[in-house]
Amino acid sequence: MLKFAMFDTKPYDEPAFRRYAEEAGVGIKFYETRLNADTVSLAEGYDGVIPFVNDVVDAPVIEALHRHGARLIAMRCAGYNNVDLEAARGRIAVYRVPAYSPHAVAEHAMAMLLTIVRRTHKAYIRTRDFNFSLNGMVGFDLYGKTIGIVGTGRIGRALIDICRGFGMKVIAYDARNASDASIEYVSLEELFARSDVISLHCPLTDETDHMIDEHAIRRMKRGVVLINTSRGALIDAEALLADIKDRHIGAACLDVYEEESDVFFEDFSGHILDDDVLARLISMPNVLITSHQAFLTEEALDGIARTTVQNISDYFSGRFNDNEVVGGAEQRAPALTR
Numbered sequence: 001m002l003k004f005a006m007f008d009t010k011p012y013d014e015p016a017f018r019r020y021a022e023e024a025g026v027g028i029k030f031y032e033t034r035l036n037a038d039t040v041s042l043a044e045g046y047d048g049v050i051p052f053v054n055d056v057v058d059a060p061v062i063e064a065l066h067r068h069g070a071r072l073i074a075m076r077c078a079g080y081n082n083v084d085l086e087a088a089r090g091r092i093a094v095y096r097v098p099a100y101s102p103h104a105v106a107e108h109a110m111a112m113l114l115t116i117v118r119r120t121h122k123a124y125i126r127t128r129d130f131n132f133s134l135n136g137m138v139g140f141d142l143y144g145k146t147i148g149i150v151g152t153g154r155i156g157r158a159l160i161d162i163c164r165g166f167g168m169k170v171i172a173y174d175a176r177n178a179s180d181a182s183i184e185y186v187s188l189e190e191l192f193a194r195s196d197v198i199s200l201h202c203p204l205t206d207e208t209d210h211m212i213d214e215h216a217i218r219r220m221k222r223g224v225v226l227i228n229t230s231r232g233a234l235i236d237a238e239a240l241l242a243d244i245k246d247r248h249i250g251a252a253c254l255d256v257y258e259e260e261s262d263v264f265f266e267d268f269s270g271h272i273l274d275d276d277v278l279a280r281l282i283s284m285p286n287v288l289i290t291s292h293q294a295f296l297t298e299e300a301l302d303g304i305a306r307t308t309v310q311n312i313s314d315y316f317s318g319r320f321n322d323n324e325v326v327g328g329a330e331q332r333a334p335a336l337t338r
């Protein structure tokens with residue numbers, strides 16, 4: 001039986017993983033702790049690990065995994081910016097779950113947009129306190145507004161469909177793939193200049209790191225609503241905060257945050273938050289923060305577990321699988337090599 005160590009496990013992760021792993025004959029040890037240099041020894045004797053977005057899978061951790069005999073890093077998420085791919089290449093294969101429910105993330109982006117624009121989060125608190133005043137609750141119609149989608153992959157496209165249903169005008173920018181005639185592609189510059197709402201759906205790479213910095217924000221319309229459900233470091237959080245204070249940014253909906261690995265997914269209520277930028281952002285009336293929650297639907301959790309276990313089974317039976325990010329030490333038959 002294959003044995004895998006899963007890190008950063010939350011109670012909502014386990015049921016689907018248990019079900020699919022049992023069917024496939026894969027044994028999983030669920031660890032609550034995150035994977036990092038201090039905890040990697042827990043993976044000793046396992047065939048591989050199942051990390052999540054904020055686990056540390058850098059060169060020293062990969063080196064230790066390799067020493068401990070791991071052959072596969074089966075990421076249970078789409079992004080792999082926390083994995084040192086060059087350290088893994090040819091030693092330990094890295095697989096990911098490229099798509100589980102793009103609708104989950106796109107619907108969350110729209111939920112955040114509607115919340116911030118129509119103040120439903122404030123209305124919920126007011127009416128529970130028998131405060132039925134509408135002062136300060138004026139929103140604006142999404143109908144007829146222009147949304148700029150950065151990255152028209154699976155999630156970006158799902159959001160485009162939703163926005164069209166709301167009667168919004170959609171423009172888009174994609175650095176790699178801008179050939180779909182049903183989408184009005186524009187330059188990033190034009191997208192910044194024309195959009196009332198901007199939503200980010202591209203991966204975090206060297207190229208996109210801080211793509212939204214003070215210079216980018218200055219090229220956006222005054223009052224723009226910024227949505228980030230992709231990766232925190234796409235936005236320079238200090239620049240964002242400065243331009244919220246400056247009233248240039250109308251509102252920000254953030255499901256991800258640059259320094260989220262220190263706080264997101266954990267309960268810090270009753271503690272003093274060390275991160276001043278995050279604390280100040282949270283204090284803003286026009287900022288809505290959710291804690292990397294966009295993926296969290298039953299459908300998505302099921303899809304993540306199913307594909308991760310399938311990746312493990314495929315890899316160890318030498319079957320071709322498009323979810324491979326880098327190959328490991330295993331020799332494949334030439335016909336199966338990508």
Ligand code: NAD
Nearest residue numbers: 079151152153154155174175176201202203229230294295
């Ligand atoms: P995808 O690979 O289907 O699409 C990404 C798109 O971004 C592609 O079309 C690609 O060409 C484009 N792109 C690449 N570099 C770009 C650049 N420099 N500028 C503009 N576009 C660029 O990915 P997806 O499934 O749509 O996911 C998008 C991102 O959402 C992921 O990278 C991940 O970081 C994030 N995500 C977040 C959550 C969450 O819970 N918040 C869940 C899943 C995914």
